[in-house]
Amino acid sequence: MHKTISLALGSICAVFLFFTMISAIRFVQSAWQVPQTQMQETDRYRLVLITQDLGTPFWNKVGEGAEEEALRLGANLEVWGTYGEDREDFLKQLEIAIDSKVDGIIVQGMDEDQFDHLTKVKAAFSGIPVITVASDVPMSESMRKTYVGSDARAAGKMLAERLVQDMGAKGTVVLMGDEREEYDQKRRVEGVRGVLDAYPDIRVEEVTTSDEEEKVAAATQAVMNRFPGVSAFVSVDANLTAAMVQEIGRRSQIAPYHLYSFDDNPEILPLLRQGKLDGIVEQSPGEMGQTGVRMMMRWLDGETVPLDTEGYPTAIRFLTTEDAP
Numbered sequence: 001m002h003k004t005i006s007l008a009l010g011s012i013c014a015v016f017l018f019f020t021m022i023s024a025i026r027f028v029q030s031a032w033q034v035p036q037t038q039m040q041e042t043d044r045y046r047l048v049l050i051t052q053d054l055g056t057p058f059w060n061k062v063g064e065g066a067e068e069e070a071l072r073l074g075a076n077l078e079v080w081g082t083y084g085e086d087r088e089d090f091l092k093q094l095e096i097a098i099d100s101k102v103d104g105i106i107v108q109g110m111d112e113d114q115f116d117h118l119t120k121v122k123a124a125f126s127g128i129p130v131i132t133v134a135s136d137v138p139m140s141e142s143m144r145k146t147y148v149g150s151d152a153r154a155a156g157k158m159l160a161e162r163l164v165q166d167m168g169a170k171g172t173v174v175l176m177g178d179e180r181e182e183y184d185q186k187r188r189v190e191g192v193r194g195v196l197d198a199y200p201d202i203r204v205e206e207v208t209t210s211d212e213e214e215k216v217a218a219a220t221q222a223v224m225n226r227f228p229g230v231s232a233f234v235s236v237d238a239n240l241t242a243a244m245v246q247e248i249g250r251r252s253q254i255a256p257y258h259l260y261s262f263d264d265n266p267e268i269l270p271l272l273r274q275g276k277l278d279g280i281v282e283q284s285p286g287e288m289g290q291t292g293v294r295m296m297m298r299w300l301d302g303e304t305v306p307l308d309t310e311g312y313p314t315a316i317r318f319l320t321t322e323d324a325p
Contacts, residue, residue, distance in 0.1 A: 044075060044076045045076065045104060045296075045300050046075075046078070046104075047077045047078070047103060047105075048077070048097045049063060049077060049078070049079045049080070049081075049106045049292070050079075050094055050097060050105065050106070050107040051063075051080075051108045051134075052086070052090045052108055053081070053084075053108070054079075054082060054083050055083055056266050058134075058263065058265075058283075059081075059108075059134075059285070061289070062133065062286070062288050062289040062292075063289060064286060064289065065285065065288065065289025065293075066079070066289030067289070068289075069293040069294055073293065073294070073297050075293065080093050080096075081108075090108075090110070091110070091115060094107060094119075097128075102128060103128070103300060104129050104130075104131070105123065105128055105130045106130075106296055107119075107131070108133060108135045109132035109133075109134075109135040109137035109183065110182075111137050111138075111180075115137065115142065119144055120143040124143055129296065129299050129300070130142070131145050131147070131148060131295060131296055132147045132148070132149075133147070133288050133289070133292040134148075134149045134264070134288050135149065135182065135183075136184060136311065137183050138183060139309050145299055145309075146295055146307035146308055146312060147310075147311035147312070148291045148295060148311065148314065149314055150281075150284075150313065150314055150316050151311075151313040151316070152183075152184040152185075153188070153190050154191060154313070155283075156192040156195075156236070157195055158191075158281055158316060158318055159260050159262075159281050159318065160191065160196050160234075162279055162318050163196075163234065164195065164196070166258050167232050169201055169202065170201040171203070171231030171232060172202075172203045172229060173203070173204050173230075173231060173232045174205050174206075174223050175204060175205070175206045175207065175234050175236055176208075176216075176219070176220070176234065176235045176236065176237070176240055177189065177207070177208050177235075177236045177237050177240070178208065178210070178240065185236050185237055189206065192236070205223065207219055207222075209240070211237070211239050211240060216240045216247070217243055220233075220243075220244050220247040220248060221247055232260070233257060233258070234260045235259075236261075236262070238261050238262045238263065239265050241265060241268060242265075242271065245277065249276070260277065260278060260279050261277060261281075262280060263319075272319065272321055273321065278320065278321075279319060279321075280318075280319050281316055281317070281318055282316065282318070282319045283316055284314040284315040284316070291312055291314060
């Protein structure tokens with residue numbers, strides 16, 4: 001009887017010891033695995049790409065390029081923004097990104113005091129690097145780490161050289177721009193004038209207006225009345241192009257005029273395909289997104305510090321109707 005009790009107790013102890021050992025092994029395994037998982041999580045920087053033009057073909061390509069590069073480099077990228085250039089909401093999105101303590105912000109530049117304050121003061125105070133993409137702002141005002149996108153001055157120069165080739169070295173050229181005169185617009189104008197001002201028989205007239213369709217139409221009508229012999233129009237802000245072209249077509253035949261613009265508006269390529277524009281400067285939005293993320297990761301990893309404050313230019317090319325995709 002005593003022997004039977006001893007055997008039973010021994011069996012119970014053996015079972016208890018077995019389960020204790022299994023639990024201990026599982027605990028050790030989980031204790032070893034959890035830090036590894038946490039390390040993987042902390043290795044994934046959280047980046048945000050913010051634009052005023054969500055849903056447009058141009059910015060869809062910027063976002064796609066950025067997402068591909070973020071996936072390749074192991075970063076977590078979110079695309080934020082607004083539709084239809086809602087400037088107030090756009091700035092609010094930028095402020096939310098800063099308050100959310102993201103690791104890095106890639107943002108469409110806006111030449112405005114509140115944008116500069118958010119990037120120069122609030123983001124800098126939080127230690128969040130800011131890179132502008134597609135649209136730049138002065139580095140001294142915004143303290144952005146770098147810019148990734150087209151060289152706006154070079155784009156203006158490329159367009160003007162083609163204009164002279166098409167029009168010749170004599171005529172009146174109207175540069176149509178937004179009255180806000182964003183930084184990129186100013187640089188495009190500098191590029192255009194840098195070429196055209198070298199020709200004494202080319203007269204350049206700069207006209208600015210708001211981006212409301214009726215205001216653009218009125219400005220176009222006024223300049224055509226003032227300069228009935230105008231030879232060419234350059235829309236240095238692509239958002240004005242469609243209304244400008246429509247008003248010229250309403251007043252007269254499009255054919256006698258040389259009409260040019262840039263590609264950062266969804267209406268531009270259809271106008272080029274229809275032959276209503278003689279040419280545009282095409283940019284590389286996918287490359288902008290990829291390079292923007294790559295430069296941000298290099299900054300965060302300490303690989304390239306500081307980044308080139310002059311920026312990282314992406315490819316541009318001139319397209320005619322025959323070249324239009």
